[in-house]
Amino acid sequence: MFSDLKSVLHLFLTVLHSRNVFYTLTSGLPNVTEFVAVYVVDGVQIIHYDSNTERAVPKQDWVNNVTEDDPDYWEERTERMIDNHSSFKAIVESGLQRLNSTGGRHVVQGSFGCDWDEETDEVNTFNTFGYEGEDFISLDLKTQTWITLSQQAVVIKEMLDVDKPRLTYFKNYLTHECPDGLKKFLNYGKSSLMRKDLPSVSLLQKTPSSPVTCHATGFYPDRAQMFWKKDEEELHEDVVRGEILPNHDGSFQMSADLNLSGIKDEDWGRYSCVFQLAGVQEDVITTLDKRFPTAAVVVGLLLLTGCITGLFLIWRRKNFQRDLTSEVRAGCRHRRPPRMPRPGGGAAVAQGAPRRSVFHVPCDAPRSSVLLGTDRYHPASLLSTPSPPPQGCLSQARLQS
Template sequence: MQLFLALCFLLGIPSGAPDIHSLKYFFTAASNVPNFPEFVNVGLVDEVEIAHYDSNTRRKVPKQDWMNKVTDDDPEYWKRSTERNMGRQQIFKANIEIVKERFNQTGGVHILQLVYGCEWDDETDEVNGFHQFGYDGEDFISLDLKTQTWIPLVPQAVISKEQWDKNKAWLDQQKHYLTQECPEWLKKFLEFGRSSLMRKDLPSVSLLQKTPSSPLTCHATGFYPDRADLFWKKDEEELHEDVVKGEMLPNHDGSFQMSVDLDLSGLKDEDWGRYSCVFHLAGGQEVSKRLDKRDIRTNWGNGGGRGTDGGFPTGAAAGGVVAALLLLTGCIIGLIVWFKKRPQGFRATNTSETSSSSGEDPAMKKGSSEEQSMLKPLHEGRVQRGSSH
């Protein structure tokens, strides 16, 4: 269970506004994890996987057709990125052993992770940068770009803070990359994938119930983007009591699904028409489904008293199964990673600074000091610059 939680905490940078876009890079090193690569690197734009490398395939590859456009200006992009990840693979492998020593661990299953990237608000031009390590599903150390210092989140990370804070050149480079270069790459990728990333799709909405005494589930599937909400209303007021929201999950086609349960135990027959399930997509589009016994699909067999033929709609059921499988698959490929959603676990910087893109991923042409010394003391005189895509 600890391993599953370490792998499956979703990275959740708060972004309630519909015009905020993100570029995130995840690095995962695994120790003694059966059937899991020792090292995985995944890139996401607006939560859509754009690139993937793992120690089994030993290749960095595009995960969206439109990402091939990056080679129009740089034919060696994927080859160079592959070579850089081969080097990172060895460094992460060494660093997970160092962290195990700090926790006095000699064996067992362990996960070391790094996430960094940026968010950009295309209305205000505000930028947030983030760079953080986690270990076994818990926050480890985080970069505060406002003060340009590292914040240890467990005692075992203090030694890293003490060493990394001394490297002012690296800290300056990190701030420049996360607040200027990263947003330029994000804008470039958004332009590459505009037709798919900027689309807005409304879902199909179904009412489902497992047994006569089960809560009623409102299930929405097939929507995009993931900046959406699903809730129950009574008359025109949103309900908060007797309601349980489920997690948002990915579908196999890149769209999303989510559900919200309503406890029917105290509901009077004459009040059914006052309830409705509402899906709200960022930007204002909505789908509303009024509560009607005739529309409820069940799985307690023919003659259950509700629904059409006593079975869940095939599409919705299949979608749920597919989503569950994709969630597990996402863990296996390292796409879904740790992140603790709590104030002290995430440090961001706010700035309106922008810069013109150099036309080349800086990480492809410059090394990164976190590659040299992620969790080890910094090597004097061996500071390399650049964060990598």
């Protein structure tokens, strides 16, 4: 039975890779860069461009490998971004005129990209615009029409639906250029992006009456599953699963708690914690064992490490405001676009209906909420409140013995 369960769970851990381009265009905001473009692969920022420097620059060392195949890549990418800025600005200005909103402060964002399933080779695409921090309009490639996500977007839909060249452009980019580029960058950065790191798994318990926490840390990528099982059956009752959280070194951690109140002492050995990582067939299985030695020392050290990590993340979130934080100070962030033809040129779409692609953030969000101080790109809305330090920090803890 458990082998069947294992097969089913691994179906939900297929290895998906993503390439996203995020554009942000602002107007009427003093001291805020007018145009910012960010390229992201598997959540890692790889290229940055802004209208102040007018230079496309790599954000990871391995990204420079692109020049082995294309020596003029950075010059061409810079020219493309300059052109995209002008094109995006022209589209926005035309749209604002239709909305009778030509004055004042505005933030417009675009999110363009694709997901690629490494196992099935299936590609899904997405293309969404946001206006003033809210979902605004999205492209349905199957029907080659724009879908309004706001009442205001109706007049913009009328403008975009007749722009057939632009639809053709988006179709070509999303269905060909995006997945091809994604695979190339995965190859350039395979030692980092394609790695599979299994975690260190520990069983923690603060007091004899507390739940036992199965804690996995140091795994990569962030597509993982953790659960408790009794004999060969997955448990759902008396189990609380935590979210996958980032570590300061770019790896991830997660946990799952098991309530022991209804478990007899002689049955402990029938319970196990199972960790599964996408792309890895072998599970990491840790059996509940009351005879586990040196528990207090091991758990104390682990909790101290977790406490330090938690405090580090809080400090980092409060003090590490780099790259995009100043440019998108308004905090309204979505996914953003590629090179686009100027109004009147560009056209048709492809497979993949509109999907989740916009992050909802108030326009007065604090600058520190925009980016976590790492190389990983996170939705601003997920970072507005620092995580508290792990429970049990600076308190005595032990595995029940």
